[in-house]
Amino acid sequence: EAGVVQSPRYKIIEKKQPVAFWCNPISGHNTLYWYLQNLGQGPELLIRYENEEAVDDSQLPKDRFSAERLKGVDSTLKIQPAELGDSAVYLCASSSNRGADTQYFGPGTRLTVL
Amino acid sequence: GQQLNQSPQSMFIQEGEDVSMNCTSSSIFNTWLWYKQDPGEGPVLLIALYKAGELTSNGRLTAQFGITRKDSFLNISASIPSDVGIYFCAGQLSGNTPLVFGKGTRLSVIA
Numbered sequence: 453e454a455g456v457v458q459s460p461r462y463k464i465i466e467k468k469q470p471v472a473f474w475c476n477p478i479s480g481h482n483t484l485y486w487y488l489q490n491l492g493q494g495p496e497l498l499i500r501y502e503n504e505e506a507v508d509d510s511q512l513p514k515d516r517f518s519a520e521r522l523k524g525v526d527s528t529l530k531i532q533p534a535e536l537g538d539s540a541v542y543l544c545a546s547s548s549n550r551g552a553d554t555q556y557f558g559p560g561t562r563l564t565v566l
Numbered sequence: 567g568q569q570l571n572q573s574p575q576s577m578f579i580q581e582g583e584d585v586s587m588n589c590t591s592s593s594i595f596n597t598w599l600w601y602k603q604d605p606g607e608g609p610v611l612l613i614a615l616y617k618a619g620e621l622t623s624n625g626r627l628t629a630q631f632g633i634t635r636k637d638s639f640l641n642i643s644a645s646i647p648s649d650v651g652i653y654f655c656a657g658q659l660s661g662n663t664p665l666v667f668g669k670g671t672r673l674s675v676i677a
Contacts, residue, residue, distance in 0.1 A: 456608070494569060494654050494667025495609065508664065543608050549661070557608025 454478070456558030458544050464564045470532035473561045477525065477546030484521060485555065486529050487543040495543055495557075501527065534565045572655055572668030580676050585642040587653060587671040594635040595657030599665070600627075603652045612653075613640070645675050 457476040465471050477484050482503050487495035498517070500508040503524040512519065516535070521527040531538055541562050547555040572589045579585055589598070597616055601609035613624050615631035615638060622629055628641045638657075642649055652670040 461606075493669055494572075494656070495665075496569075496667070497664040500664070508662075511664075545608070555611070555665070557610070559607050562606075 456544055456546055456556055458542075458558040458561050460561055461559065462562050462564075464566065465534055466566050467536055468533040470530065471534050471563060472528055472530045473542050473544075473563075475527045475529070475544030475546075475558060477527070477544070478548075478556055481546035481548050481556075482524070483547045483549065483555075484527050485545040485547075486519060486527070487545065487557075489541040489543055489560065491540070498529070498542075531563075534563075536565050539563055539565045570655055570657060570666055570668035572671055574671055575669070576672040576674070578674045578676060579645055581645060581647060583645055585645055585649070585673060586639060587655075587673075588637060588639040589655030589657075589668050590637045591657055591666075592636070593659075595659055595666075596635070597658040598629070598631050598638040599656045599658070600629050600638070600640045601654045601656065603654060603670070605651075609654055642673075645673075647675050647677055649673060650675050 459474050484501040486498040488498050489495045499512045499519050501521045504521050519529045541560040543560045544558040545555050570589050570591050599614045600612045603609040613622050613629040618635050619633050620631040626643045652672050654670045655668040656665045658665050
């Protein structure tokens with residue numbers, strides 16, 4: 453069974469440019485998460501989807517970040533415009549229910565903003 | 567955001583030695599989890615704990631859910647080179663609440 457797929461794996465952009473990350477969850481997983489992981493820190497939740505509905509986006513900086521999961525499968529996370537402080541790893545995870553023990557992480561997208 | 571206090575921050579040990587790391591919180595959790603993250607990869611779940619006082623093993627790894635529900639520890643016995651990586655603890659209050667992660671313990675094993 454394929455794991456959580458993320459692309460791109462690496463992205464380098466200049467500040468003020470837009471950037472988008474894509475995630476394909478494990479087949480059949482209704483719950484999808486986007487996490488931010490800064491260097492030397494643990495992951496922090498940005499947004500959680502149950503199917504196509506964003507049920508927890510309280511930690512998503514909505515002035516520049518947006519996410520969508522239109523058909524309840526793939527998801528895209530966008531930053532516009534990017535700032536220097538957005539340099540981090542963006543992790544996607546999915547689970548078949550809301551239990552933490554069924555949450556599988558993708559490899560992440562490492563973003564560098566110059 | 568909220569993070570757990572995880573210690574030590576890093577460890578250098580000889581191959582074959584046992585390792586112990588712990589995680590504390592100012593608030594209670596009903597689930598504690600331990601993950602390992604290799605460079606360039608996402609965290610991988612090692613052990614999940616669901617009950618205060620629970621002691622669970624996964625091969626050479628043993629973890630315990632503290633009786634106060636505010637702490638957990640992870641032991642690795644007879645370390646080997648492939649144990650190298652960053653170990654994260656995480657707590658969850660309920661299925662509707664997010665995982666809260668520690669800052670990680672970076673483990674280096676000297677052969």
